[in-house]
Structures are given as C-alpha cells and as structure tokens.
Amino acid sequence: MPTRPLVIRYEDDLKLFPGLWQRAGVALTLSIALAYPWLVSTRWLTVGNLGLVAIVGAASLMVLTGFAGQVSLGHAAFLALGAYTVAVLGAKHGWPFWLALPLAGGVSALVGVVIGAFALRLKGLYLAIVTLGLVFLTQHVLLAYPEVTNGLSGTAVPMYWWFRDDAGVAASLSETWLVGGVGFTFERKLYFVFALLAAGTVWLTKNLQRSDSGRAMMAVRDQDLAAEVLGVGTTQAKLQAFGVSSFLAGIAGAMFAFQQQYITVEPPFDLNLSIQYIAMIVLGGVGTVFGAVSGALAFTFLSPLAETVGGAIPLVNQLTSAQQSTVLLSLVVVLVLVLEPLGLFGVWLRVRRYFQSWPFRY
Amino acid sequence: MTQLLQLSISGLALGASYALIALGFSVVYRASRLFNFAHGELLSLGAFLMTALVEVMPWWLALAASACLTGGLAALLERTVLRRMVGRPVFTTIILTLFLGLLLRAGIVIAFGTDTRGMPTPWDTMAEVQVGDSTVLLSSLISLGATSLVLFGMHALVQRTPMGVAMRAASENQEVALVLGIPVGRVLAFTWFLAGATAAVAGIFLGMFPRSVDSNLGYVALRAFPAIIVGGLESVVGAVVAAFMLGLLEVWSQAYVNPHLGAFGHNFHAVFPYAAMILFLVLRPRGLWGEHEVRRV
Incomplete structure (x- = not known):
C-alpha cells in the first residue's frame, strides 16, 4: 500500500x-x-484563548507577507483598528459581538486597501518603513480623539450576545452559564467562539492558497515582473492580499480586545506587536498555513514557559517577566533564522521525510 | 523672526543627530544590503557607555572609547550573525536585526539598569549662547559642530583614502571587488565599525540636556527613518541632506503646524514626517536621490 x-x-x-x-x-x-x-486550568485556558487570537492574526499576516511577499511592519495598526471598532460599538452603542466583529474587519480592511493602493509602487524595505509609519499614524489618530476612544486611559470592551432590551441593558457574555450541569465560564465560552473563528480563518486562508487568487499572490511574491508578463494582475493580487489580510487582522484585534476586556493604545498596539506576529510566521515557516498555525501556537505557549524558565537564569532574572520572555523568544527566533530558515515547517518536513523513508536514510 | 532663527538652530542640531543616524543606516545598507533595525540600540549603548566611562577617564577620551567599543560590537554582530544572511531574502534580515535589537536592549537594561541618567558635559550643561537676539543652548551648537566634523571626516574618508575606495568598490559589486584583491570581509567589518561608532556619537549628543539617557533612547532611530527613505537608501549624501530637512521640519511643525490643528495637533510633529514621507513616496518610490532601478526578468 x-x-x-x-x-x-x-x-x-x-x-x-x-x-x-x-x-x-x-x-x-x-x-x-x-x-x-x-x-486544563484557567491560566492555561487563557493562554489557549490568546493562542487562538494569534492563529487568526498570524494567518492574516501570512496572507500578506507569506503569500504575496509584501513585508509589513504595520500589522499592529490593523489589529488596533479592529480592537477599537468593537470597543466603541460595544461600550457606546451596545452592539452584540457577532455584529461588531465583521464591522471591525471591514473598518480594518478599508484602511488596508487604501494603504495597499499607496503601497503598489513600493517594494521590500520601503514598504516595511511605510507600514511602520502606519502604526505611528494610527496610534496618533486613536489618541487624538479621546471623546471616542478615551485616549490614554483606555476603554472597556464589553462583550454582549444580544441587543439592548427596553431597559437599556444588554445581555453580557461574562456571567457563567449552566448547561445540563456543565458550567460554561466566560473563558470557556470565549474559547469556543474563538475556536470557531480560528478554524474559519484557517479554512479560508487554506482555500485562498490553493485558489487562482492565491497563486497570483505567490507569483507576485516570487517574481512580480515575470508574473506581470504572464498576464497575472499584480495590482489586483496585491490589493486582494492587503484587503483579506487587514480584514482578518481586524477580526484578530477584535478577538484580542474581547479577551482582554480593557484595552489601551500603547502597549499593546505598537511596533513590538507587529514584530511578534512576524516572529510567529517566521517560527512556523513563511508561506504556509501550517506555519502560521504552528508558529502562533508555539509563540503563545512558549511565552509563559519562558517566564518560568527565565527566573532560573542568572542576569536574565533581573528583568521583568515580560522582558524575560522577550529575551528568550528573541533568542529562539534568531537561532531559528540562522539555523533553520524554513522554521517549524522545515523541522516537520525533515521528520516526515525520515519516517517516510524509514528504515533507509534516504 | 527671532523665533524662526532659534527654531532653525535647534532644528539643525536635531537634524545633525538624525544625519549621524541616517549615515549609519546608509553606509551599512550600501555595504551589506540590509537595513539594520538594531542601530537604535547601538545609539543607547554608546550613550550608556559614555555615562559609565566618563567616571574613570577624561571626557574626550571617554567619547572616543565608547565610540570604539560600540563600533567593535557592531563589527562583531556583522561577523558572527549577519554575514550568514548573505543571499537570504530582505524579509529575513529585517526580522533578524529587529530581534537582535531586542536582545541588545535587554543586555543594556541588565548592564546599566532602567534609571534615567543625565549626560555629563565638560562645559556647563545648561549654558546658553546669544546668537543675534536669540538664545541657544551651547550643547546644541557644539553637537551641530561636532556632527558636521564627523560628517566631513566620513566624506573625506570615503572619497579620498584607499579604504574609502575599497568600501565604494565593495558596495558596487562584492565579487568583482574580491577578484581585484580587495579584502571584502575586512571592508565590511570596518564599515560596520564606522556605523557603530557614529551611532555612539549620535547617542551621546542626543542624550545631552534637555534630553536624558534612558533605555528608550534607541527609539529616536525610528524617527530618523523618514529621512533615510526620502533621501534614498543608496545615497549617503541624500540621507544626510534629508536628515537635516527632517530636523527642521519636525521643529518647525511643532511650532507652526501643531497649534492650528486643535486637539489633533497634540504631538503631531512626531508623526508629521511619516505622513510627509508616505505622500512623498507616492510621487517618487525610490526616494529623492535613489537610483532608478532597471527591471529585468
């Protein structure tokens, strides 16, 4: 067989x-x-929820950077837009989360397509710096309208599951439900909603990858001039990549906001967040959906582990716990880049090849 | 008019620091074809080393020593990590330098702590000078002079010395340079040393009053990016000219543009260069002096 x-x-x-x-x-x-x-315990359930958020975020960056080859340092801006959209819609207008989520994606996608149109003529480093500028501009705009976003002090993100009733009270998702004797805490409900969203994102990106639009993006990534000569619409492919990527990034930002329940502009929505997402797709392996998922999970599950390990290493334990995990993760990323350019996907390929050809070495 | 003169001088002083930073980015890009996002951390490393070294040796010696140490570290980074990245996609080097920057930053926090320090100067730290009918900080004038000196020195080095010729040849085409007997590896190391040393000098002058030295000093390098991009990555002169323009633009817009924008203008000068850069790149995607790229399949 x-x-x-x-x-x-x-x-x-x-x-x-x-x-x-x-x-x-x-x-x-x-x-x-x-x-x-x-x-698992509540602590690891929270980590799992963050992992699901990271899957959506990493998959969206994978579409832009991994498939279409457009290096973006501006991922944090799209996440911030999504997060603030659901925050404002929930806190000010009492919208249910399932209505606010697509709108968060829509707002983010709109900005993404506009920036994509600007970025059509830019390549590589120039694009990276322009998208970095987008992060600063978004931060500035979010902080400049405190009457909408609450400015520096941040805003609460309520998660409602239905509209406000006549008394003006909306049904929040945060109380525990008892279904047939099984307790559904807020974290557990969040987990199932997020798992559905993450699975949908993975399915979408995987389908995008094997469709003609996805192949057009990859042609643009590998050799844009040759793609153009062959009749691939490079403009359309790039704009599609920006649109899909920023839509999903907006969703990821909204999920992150729901999970945190209270958000401020900076941190978390700064250059470091963009760097983290880039690290995820590099850890996993650039250009594959498997890479996005495995990189996102590896990154989120390594962070709490790194904090535990970091305390035991001399010199490193003088840092705060967030800095400890940054140091250890940076080390991992640098080593992966130097030693295993394909990331976890490369490791997986090697393991699979070993077992497929077992007991022979080649 | 007085205000304009005063603003222009402080703008030029700020621009001079940006010019040193842009110079570091640009020479490294020309030599190694990579954008060193860890450059900002070299800035704060230089400044922190200076605050430590000035305790044990005279000021000028400490300046030279911290520049040499920072330059040495930059050359070491190039030799051990970044040279392995030759031939890998732009993307990889961007991420690698970003993460090296994070590691350097953690190292600085471990070695020097998170306290804010004042930068000691041999002259009175807050001394002011009369220029025409406006008062300017002595430190601004001195940093303007010192950075101009460094810039002219670099120019002379690159244009007039054998090492400079080797640097230019290596950035033009590494293989041909190797064939002609130029030790490309040593030239690269020297280029990175220069970039690190100029970064340290920039960090030291940026840390002076009214600013101070803390672990966030490296973020200043992010504010210099528009200059490097507008000036064109390949052109050192373009980057330096654009850096001075950036300094002026930032100071002028803080005084003349911010007040007219109401609440939106608060801190607007910090992002204005980025907005200007994005608009500029739409018109000229390769920068002001960037060479036109011939596309071949």
Missing part, C-alpha cells in the same frame, strides 16, 4: 485532504481542540 496517494491530475494536487493521514491529523487536532477547555 502506498503511504500517500499518487498525484496524477491537477485536482489531486489541489485536494484539501489528499490522504488518510491528513484526515486523521485533522480529526486528532479537532478532538484535542474540543477537549482542551475541560482538561
């Missing part, structure tokens, strides 16, 4: 789950994801 189905037609190459092993892998991932909130 062959270990994997032979690829003899284009349709085979485009299949989402080409073989039994992929299907088994997805089923295993899904069952672990469903069991996770019942198995």
Whole structure:
C-alpha cells in the first residue's frame, strides 16, 4: 500500500485532504481542540484563548507577507483598528459581538486597501518603513480623539450576545452559564467562539492558497515582473492580499480586545506587536498555513514557559517577566533564522521525510 | 523672526543627530544590503557607555572609547550573525536585526539598569549662547559642530583614502571587488565599525540636556527613518541632506503646524514626517536621490 496517494491530475494536487493521514491529523487536532477547555486550568485556558487570537492574526499576516511577499511592519495598526471598532460599538452603542466583529474587519480592511493602493509602487524595505509609519499614524489618530476612544486611559470592551432590551441593558457574555450541569465560564465560552473563528480563518486562508487568487499572490511574491508578463494582475493580487489580510487582522484585534476586556493604545498596539506576529510566521515557516498555525501556537505557549524558565537564569532574572520572555523568544527566533530558515515547517518536513523513508536514510 | 532663527538652530542640531543616524543606516545598507533595525540600540549603548566611562577617564577620551567599543560590537554582530544572511531574502534580515535589537536592549537594561541618567558635559550643561537676539543652548551648537566634523571626516574618508575606495568598490559589486584583491570581509567589518561608532556619537549628543539617557533612547532611530527613505537608501549624501530637512521640519511643525490643528495637533510633529514621507513616496518610490532601478526578468 502506498503511504500517500499518487498525484496524477491537477485536482489531486489541489485536494484539501489528499490522504488518510491528513484526515486523521485533522480529526486528532479537532478532538484535542474540543477537549482542551475541560482538561486544563484557567491560566492555561487563557493562554489557549490568546493562542487562538494569534492563529487568526498570524494567518492574516501570512496572507500578506507569506503569500504575496509584501513585508509589513504595520500589522499592529490593523489589529488596533479592529480592537477599537468593537470597543466603541460595544461600550457606546451596545452592539452584540457577532455584529461588531465583521464591522471591525471591514473598518480594518478599508484602511488596508487604501494603504495597499499607496503601497503598489513600493517594494521590500520601503514598504516595511511605510507600514511602520502606519502604526505611528494610527496610534496618533486613536489618541487624538479621546471623546471616542478615551485616549490614554483606555476603554472597556464589553462583550454582549444580544441587543439592548427596553431597559437599556444588554445581555453580557461574562456571567457563567449552566448547561445540563456543565458550567460554561466566560473563558470557556470565549474559547469556543474563538475556536470557531480560528478554524474559519484557517479554512479560508487554506482555500485562498490553493485558489487562482492565491497563486497570483505567490507569483507576485516570487517574481512580480515575470508574473506581470504572464498576464497575472499584480495590482489586483496585491490589493486582494492587503484587503483579506487587514480584514482578518481586524477580526484578530477584535478577538484580542474581547479577551482582554480593557484595552489601551500603547502597549499593546505598537511596533513590538507587529514584530511578534512576524516572529510567529517566521517560527512556523513563511508561506504556509501550517506555519502560521504552528508558529502562533508555539509563540503563545512558549511565552509563559519562558517566564518560568527565565527566573532560573542568572542576569536574565533581573528583568521583568515580560522582558524575560522577550529575551528568550528573541533568542529562539534568531537561532531559528540562522539555523533553520524554513522554521517549524522545515523541522516537520525533515521528520516526515525520515519516517517516510524509514528504515533507509534516504 | 527671532523665533524662526532659534527654531532653525535647534532644528539643525536635531537634524545633525538624525544625519549621524541616517549615515549609519546608509553606509551599512550600501555595504551589506540590509537595513539594520538594531542601530537604535547601538545609539543607547554608546550613550550608556559614555555615562559609565566618563567616571574613570577624561571626557574626550571617554567619547572616543565608547565610540570604539560600540563600533567593535557592531563589527562583531556583522561577523558572527549577519554575514550568514548573505543571499537570504530582505524579509529575513529585517526580522533578524529587529530581534537582535531586542536582545541588545535587554543586555543594556541588565548592564546599566532602567534609571534615567543625565549626560555629563565638560562645559556647563545648561549654558546658553546669544546668537543675534536669540538664545541657544551651547550643547546644541557644539553637537551641530561636532556632527558636521564627523560628517566631513566620513566624506573625506570615503572619497579620498584607499579604504574609502575599497568600501565604494565593495558596495558596487562584492565579487568583482574580491577578484581585484580587495579584502571584502575586512571592508565590511570596518564599515560596520564606522556605523557603530557614529551611532555612539549620535547617542551621546542626543542624550545631552534637555534630553536624558534612558533605555528608550534607541527609539529616536525610528524617527530618523523618514529621512533615510526620502533621501534614498543608496545615497549617503541624500540621507544626510534629508536628515537635516527632517530636523527642521519636525521643529518647525511643532511650532507652526501643531497649534492650528486643535486637539489633533497634540504631538503631531512626531508623526508629521511619516505622513510627509508616505505622500512623498507616492510621487517618487525610490526616494529623492535613489537610483532608478532597471527591471529585468
């Protein structure tokens, strides 16, 4: 029996789950994801929620940087726009979260497409610096209108699940529900909502990757002039990448805001956040959806671990716990970049090749 | 008129510091084809070293020593980490230098702590001078003079000395330079040393009154980015000229633009250069002096 189905037609190459092993892998991932909130403590459930936020954020950056090759340091700006949209809609107008979420994506996508139009003629470093400028400009705008965003002191982000009733009170998601004797705390409810969003994002980006728009983006990434000569609409591909990426980034920002329940402009929405997301996709492996997911999970789960380990290392333990995890994660990223350019995806490829050819070395 | 003169002098002094930073970015870019995001941390490293060294040796010697130490560290970084990145995508080097910057920053916090320090000067720290009918800080004038000196020195070095010729040749085409017998590795190390040393000088002058030295000093380098981009990454002269323009623009807009924008104008001068840069790049995507790129498939 062959270990994997032979690829003899284009349709085979485009299949989402080409073989039994992929299907088994997805089923295993899904069952672990469903069991996770019942198995772990509240602390690790919070980490899991942040991991799901990071999956959406990293997948969105992967579309722009990994697929279309547009290096962006401005991811924090799109996240901030999404976060503040749901904050304002929830706190000022009492909108339910499922209505505010797509709007957060929409606001962010609008800005993304406008910036994308500016960025059409820019490449590489020039684009990176322009998108960095976008972060500063967004911070400035958010702080300049305190009557909307509450300025420096930040704003609460209520999460309602239905509109305000006649008395003007909206139903919040934060109290514990009892369903058939099982307690659904806020964190658990959040987890299931986020898991749905993350799964949807992964499905969307994976489909984008294997569709013609995704292939156009990758052609632009690999050699834009050649793509243009071959008839690929480079303008359209770049704008699509910016649009999809910033829409999903807005959603990720909104999820982050719901999870934190109270947000300020800086931190978290500064250059460091952009750098973190870049680190995730680099850790995972640039250009693949698997890379985005694994990088996001590795990054979020390493942070609390790094804080635990950091206290035991001399010199490093003089730093604050946030700085300790920054140092250890930076070390990991630098080492991965120097030693394993493909990231976790490269490690995975090597492991898989070993087992596929076992017991032979090649 | 008095106010304009006073503002222009402080703008030029700020621009001089930006020019030193831009110079560091630009020479490194020409030599190694990478944008060193860790440059800002070299700035604060130089400034912190200066505050420590000035306790044990005379001021001028401390200045030279901290410049040499910072330059040495920059050359070491190039040799150990960044030279392995030759031939890898732009993206990789951007991230690598960003994270090296984070590591350097943590190292600085470990070594020097997070306290804010004043930068000692051999002259009276708050001395003022009369220029025409306006008063200017002596430190601003001296930093303007000193940075101009460094800039002219660099210019002479690159244009007139054998080392400068080697640097230009290596940035033009590394393989041909190697064939012609130029020790490209040593030239690269020397370039990074120069970048680190100028960064330290810039950091020291930026730390003087009315500013101070703390671990956030490195963020100033982020404010110099518009100058580097507008001036064109490949052109050192362009970057330096744009840096002076940036200093003037920032100071002028703080005085003349901010008050007219109401609440939106608060701190607007800090982001105005970025807004100007984005508009400028729409018109000229390769910068003011950037060379026109011939595209081949």
